[in-house]
Amino acid sequence: MALIDAGNEILQVYSKTEKSASILAKKLKTNFTTGISKVETNADLYITAVSDDIVLQILNSLDLKDKFIVHTSGFLPMDILRQSSENYGVFYPLQTFSKLRNMDIKTVPICIEANSVDNLNKLKSIAGQISTNVREINSAQRKKIHLAAVFASNFPNFMYSIADKLLGDSNIDFDILKPLIKETAEKVQDMKPAEAQTGPAVRGDENIMLTHLEMLKDYPAYKKLYQIISEEIKPATSK
Numbered sequence: 001m002a003l004i005d006a007g008n009e010i011l012q013v014y015s016k017t018e019k020s021a022s023i024l025a026k027k028l029k030t031n032f033t034t035g036i037s038k039v040e041t042n043a044d045l046y047i048t049a050v051s052d053d054i055v056l057q058i059l060n061s062l063d064l065k066d067k068f069i070v071h072t073s074g075f076l077p078m079d080i081l082r083q084s085s086e087n088y089g090v091f092y093p094l095q096t097f098s099k100l101r102n103m104d105i106k107t108v109p110i111c112i113e114a115n116s117v118d119n120l121n122k123l124k125s126i127a128g129q130i131s132t133n134v135r136e137i138n139s140a141q142r143k144k145i146h147l148a149a150v151f152a153s154n155f156p157n158f159m160y161s162i163a164d165k166l167l168g169d170s171n172i173d174f175d176i177l178k179p180l181i182k183e184t185a186e187k188v189q190d191m192k193p194a195e196a197q198t199g200p201a202v203r204g205d206e207n208i209m210l211t212h213l214e215m216l217k218d219y220p221a222y223k224k225l226y227q228i229i230s231e232e233i234k235p236a237t238s239k
Contacts, residue, residue, distance in 0.1 A: 002105045004028060006129035012040045036061040044068065045126070047091060052076050059084040068119060074146030077139040078113050089114030089123055092142060093131075096153050105130050111137035111145065162222055201233035 004010060013032040015021035025032035033039060039062060046062075046069045048055055055071050059081065068087040071080075074094070081088035092111040095103070110127040112134060114120035120136070127134040137145065160181070164174040187196040200208040209230055216223035 001027065002130040003126075008126075008129070011043045014039050041067070045070065045122075047072060056080060068122065070114075070123070074111075074142055074149065077143075078115065079139070082115075087115065087119050089119050090139070090142065091123060091127065092137070094145065094149060106132055109133045109135055111135050111142055113138055113142070162225075166219070166222070197233060199233070201230040202235065204234060 010028045010030045012030060013021050013025040013028065014034070014036065015024070015032070016034060018032075018034050021032035021034055036058065041064060046064060046067055048058060048069065048071045050058055052073050052075055055073065055076060059069065060083075062084070064085055066086045068089070069081055069085045070089045070091040071078075072091055072093065074092050078088065078090050090111065090113040093105065094109040094111060095105070097103075108131050110131045110133065112120065112123040112127055113136065114123055124134060160174075160177075163177055167174055167176070184196070200212070209226075212226060213223055216226060
């Protein structure tokens with residue numbers, strides 16, 4: 001949608017399922033196909049936004065010759081596209097996306113990489129249309145960013161699900177934590193995460209931690225996580 005809003009035309013959407021393809025194509029007011037052999041061959045750019053394990057499967061089924069192809073993976077190296085085209089690169093928006101949630105992409109970091117200066121400049125131009133935060137990032141750096149993003153986004157979200165479970169079991173709504181979650185996220189916009197750390201582990205409050213562990217006796221997996229993470233948070237002087 002951001003690409004369309006910037007004045008670009010989406011020629012076609014491909015998906016292996018008609019439901020996914022048709023829903024997106026309707027939003028983009030364009031055509032769709034579920035047949036890999038029916039993918040249009042006259043586009044200026046092909047964005048492969050599929051799960052990592054089928055990127056090559058999709059591209060090996062296409063005959064795009066010298067067309068410009070990019071993938072959107074944070075994990076896969078750029079060079080996996082080498083066999084698919086003479087022009088290739090990476091267009092990786094560093095953000096968590098959900099189909100049912102709209103977002104302003106203007107400040108989202110878009111990490112780009114390409115196999116030539118000309119192709120890199122093309123990606124700079126396209127990315128610059130939709131974001132003010134465009135960065136040249138090589139494959140090794142992007143892989144490290146992806147790992148860091150798992151710790152910064154995926155793992156905390158799982159912790160939220162644990163908190164939701166613990167509260168729900170006591171008939172307490174998860175909403176009570178939302179101001180705390182918001183403030184915690186906002187603090188690291190201005191402080192180093194280590195400086196923003198609070199809680200019983202960083203204070204070395206063993207009595208509270210022992211009580212928490214007792215409260216988690218019916219949740220052995222959560223108890224183990226609590227112990228491991230608390231041990232890592234503890235100040236070096238207390239270890």
